[in-house]
Amino acid sequence: MDNGKIIGEIIEVSSRYCIAQSYELYGCPPIGDIVKCTDDKNEGIFGVVTNISTTSIDPGRRPNPKGPGFENVTDIYKENPEIRHLMKTEFNITFMGFKNFNKFSISIPPTPPKIFSFIHAVGEDELTILFSDSNLIKFIVNSNMDLKDDVITLTINKYLNYKKSNKDELIRFTNLLAQALPDQIQRITNIINNLQIEEDLN
C-alpha cells in the first residue's frame, strides 16, 4: 500500500471507533495496521484496524457459490466481473491517537472524525512517533475491541517487521506489555510467541 494513499471513507463513526468502506473490494489494510482518518479540518486521527468484513451491498442478496468448475478463485472473479460492483469491504478502526498542532496524543480524539473522512495508510515518520510513545500499547490493551490479543500481536508484528527492528525493540515492547498487563504472564507470553519477525534480530 502506498504511503498516504486514500484507501476508503468512514461510513459510521462514534467516539471510540469507526467503520470505513474501502474503495476497492478487499482493498483494505490488514488487521493490526495503523491508519489515519482525515477531513478538511483535523490533522489526523489514528486508529488500528480491528475487523474486516466483505458482504453484499444489498443486505437482501447473499453471494452463492459460482462453481464447481473453476480451478482457482481468480478465475471466478474474472468470469463474473459484476461481483466487484455488488459487494463491499468494510473495516473497523479503533481510535488510539490524534494529532493536534503537530503534537501526537495517545487517547481517543476529543471529536470523532466526520462521516466520509478519508482513510489513509500511515507514513513511516508518523508510525515511528506513534510507536515511540510508551502509552500506545497500554492504550490498545485497555481498549474495548474484539480479538484484542490478535490485534496487539499483529500491530506489534507489523511495526517490528516494517522497521526491521533490532532485539532491543522487541524487549521494549515486552516491557510495555508487562506494564500494561501486570500478572498476566501467560497472555504476554502468547503474544510474544505469536510474533512472526521476518528477519533475525541483532
Place this chain on the structure above:
Amino acid sequence: MKIEKTVKYISGLARQLQQEISMKNNIADSLKSDINANPKSILENIRNGNDKQATYADLNTAIPVTAIEKNISVFGADGSSIEADRELPLEFSAINIGYININYGDDPNADFDESLTFYPDNKDIPEVDRKLLSDINAMSALRHVLEIEYLIGKMEESKSNNIKLGFVDGNLYPNFALAHITNITFKQFLYKRLDEVAEKIINLSQQNAYIISYNSSPNSIHISSKMKGKFAEELSDSELFDNLLNINERSDIFTEISEEENNNLKPISFVFTKNYKELSKIEFLKDTINSETMDKIHGIILSQVEKGRGYPKILIESHEHAVISQSDRAAINTLIERELNLLNINYKTSQKQQSKQTRNI
C-alpha cells in the same frame, strides 16, 4: 379467512393440475409421433429459418449449443415503475430503468447505470399527460419502450469490439399492453417509437451487435396453435418444444406472419431453447439474426443462464438495478409530505386510505 374452505379449494385445483399435466404429457408424446409421421404437414402462417413455409419437419430441427467466443459483451436493461397513486395529493408516475453491461474475456469488467424519469410534465415525452397516468397498459408499454431505447443507446455508445448481445425481458414488443391501450393517439405515438427502435436494432445488427428478448417459460401458442390434431390446442409452445428439444438445444428460427392489419411493426422471429431449468423463447427482429449468428448467440444465452442459476444473469442484475424498493417508496412519501409542508399545503390522504392505515375497532 376460512382456512378449511381454502385448503379444500387449493387441493382440488392441485388434483386438477395433476390430471392436466398427465394429459398434456400424453398429448405431447402423441404430437411428437404425429410430427415424425407427417413431416410435410404445413404450419400455417409460420415461416422457417430459411424464410420458407414451415412444416412439421422444421419442428424436428434441434441444434445443439456450440462453444462461445472468449470475448463477448452482454447488455441488459429492465424497468420498474411507481404507478400514480390517487390517494396521494401529488399524482405522478416514475419509471426507473436499470442497466448493466458485462464484458467477458481478455478485459473483464462491468458497468451499471440507471435512468429515472417522471410523468407528467416530462419534456422528452410530453405526450404523457395526467389522464394517461391511470392507464396501466399505456405506462407499461411506455416503460418497455424506454427500456429498449436505453439499451440501444448504451450499445451504440459501447466501444467494445466484441460480439455484443443486448437482453430485454419478456416479449420484444409489449404486445399485450399495446393491444389494451385505449388512448389511440398515445398508442400511435408508441408504435412510431417502436418503429424507430426497430431501425436502430437493424443498424446495430450490421455491426455485430444484436438485441433479443428472453421469455422464461412462455405461454405462447404460435406453433402449437397451428398443429393439427384433436388436442393440440391444449398445449402451449413450451409444452410442445419441451418434448422436442434436449437440454442445451435450440429450435429452428420461426416467424409468424401476422394477420393484423393495424400492425405496422416490423415482424418478429423467435427460437425456443431448452436449458437445464426450463424452456425459453428468444425473440428478435426478423432478419437481424441468421442461423449462424443464432448459433453464437445461443451459447451466450446459455452461459448467462448458467451464471444466473436458471435465468440470464444479465437480466437478474438489470432487474435488481431497476427495482424501486419499499424503502425508496416510503422515502418518496416522506419527501412529498415534507415538500407540501414547506409550502403550507395541508397534506392528507383520503379518508378511505386513512381508515386502512389506522384500522381502529
